[in-house]
Amino acid sequence: MxxxxxxxxxxxxxxxxxxxxxxxxxxxxxxxxxxxxxxxxxxxxxxxxxxxxxxxxxxxxxxxxxxxxxxxxxxxxxxxxxxxxxxxxxxxxxxxxxxxxxxxxxxxxxxxxxxxxxxxxxxxxxxxxxxxxxxxxxxxxxxxxxxxxxxxxxxxxxxxxxxxxxxxxxxxxxxxxxxxxxxxxxxxxxxxxxxxxxRRLLKSMYDLPANVEFDELRTGVFCYQCDSVAELVRVNSYKYCCHSCTKEFTTFEIVSILIDELKTINEAWEISPARISAFSGGAVSSSTVRRYKRDRRLLF
Ligand SMILES: [Zn+2]
Structure with a gap:
């Protein structure tokens, strides 16, 4: 792989x-x-x-x-x-x-x-x-x-x-x-x-955190199925959609993507429901993230 x-x-x-x-x-x-x-x-x-x-x-x-x-x-x-x-x-x-x-x-x-x-x-x-x-x-x-x-x-x-x-x-x-x-x-x-x-190295010494601070980043939720940099559009309270490639995302998928983004940018960053919610630009509430965590659907 x-x-x-x-x-x-x-x-x-x-x-x-x-x-x-x-x-x-x-x-x-x-x-x-x-x-x-x-x-x-x-x-x-x-x-x-x-x-x-x-x-x-x-x-x-x-x-x-x-x-x-x-x-x-x-x-x-x-x-x-x-x-x-x-x-x-x-x-x-x-x-x-x-x-x-x-x-x-x-x-x-x-x-x-x-x-x-x-x-x-x-x-x-x-x-x-x-x-x-x-x-x-x-x-x-x-x-x-x-x-x-x-x-x-x-x-x-x-x-x-x-x-x-x-x-x-x-x-x-x-x-x-x-x-x-x-x-x-x-x-x-x-x-x-x-x-x-x-003898395989799982992590390369060239893999370093990105040189950015959390506060500089544009908030919102985005599509990674296509090249669109536009924010996803809300369909209803459980679903978002990319207007460029028409791919739909559930709120759970969006939260998983946000966590993956944060870990990718800097794995040392603390990940909390409040931070995920802030990163989503308000698209996902911190209580929703807390619920996923409590139900063990998400581990972070
Ligand atoms: Zn898309």
């Missing part, structure tokens, strides 16, 4: 509750594109592994003391995030997904924009993921071959000078490559799958 990146979720909420500046809008656009790319690739990978004896770990995050790979002294823990780890055909594969809206020119040392301006070394990012995962796996007493892939998922993107490397996937070769990779395991790899899951 892949969950939406916290930063993107925060920006989706803040779009409705505070003015975003240009940088934040761009960041939201970039994160949305990346998230859609990951979901799109999930569909392809899910189809390719369906019904087969294959392990698929999505959004795999772990901590590693990067110094111990090369140095005799520790140099501090760093966090590694890999979009997809696959154990298939008795081997380990990784896939880093890129949903870029711009063309790139391939280079062995670095990648470039069409203008000639240097982008960055994408191959190095993928190699670092492979080295770190290899270190983690060896640390657990296992020995596996790892192949790391860079996957470009945007069909309208062109990669110029692209060499025919096994680990570069573009929309035109993805199906064929995945079919070849997604072979059932012949041996049992439950031990390494358990080990990797035991």
């Amino acid at each position: 892949r969950t939406i990146p916290l930063k993107l979720k925060q920006l989706q909420i803040l779009t409705r509750r505070t003015p975003l500046d240009e940088t934040e809008e761009k960041e939201k656009e970039k994160l949305t594109r990346g998230w859609q790319g990951e979901l799109g690739f999930d569909k392809l990978l899910d189809t390719a592994v369906r019904g087969k004896e294959i392990y698929h770990l999505k959004d795999y995050r772990f901590k590693i003391d990067s110094g111990t790979e090369t140095l005799k002294v520790a140099s501090g823990m760093s966090e590694v995030q890999i979009d997809n780890v696959l154990i298939a055909g008795d081997r380990v594969y990784t896939f880093e997904v890129k949903n870029f809206g711009f063309d790139l020119i391939y280079g062995t040392k670095s990648w470039f924009f069409e203008s000639g301006r240097e982008y960055k070394d994408l191959s190095m990012q993928v190699n670092r993921q492979r080295t770190s995962l290899d270190f983690l796996i060896r640390n657990g007493g296992f020995n596996y071959d790892i192949t790391s892939h860079l996957v470009f998922v945007n069909p309208s993107q062109t990669i110029y000078n692209m060499p025919n490397l096994e680990n570069l996937l573009v929309p035109t070769n993805t199906h064929r490559r995945l079919a070849k990779i997604c072979q059932p395991n012949r041996y049992d790899h439950g031990n390494i799958a358990d080990y990797l899951n035991s």
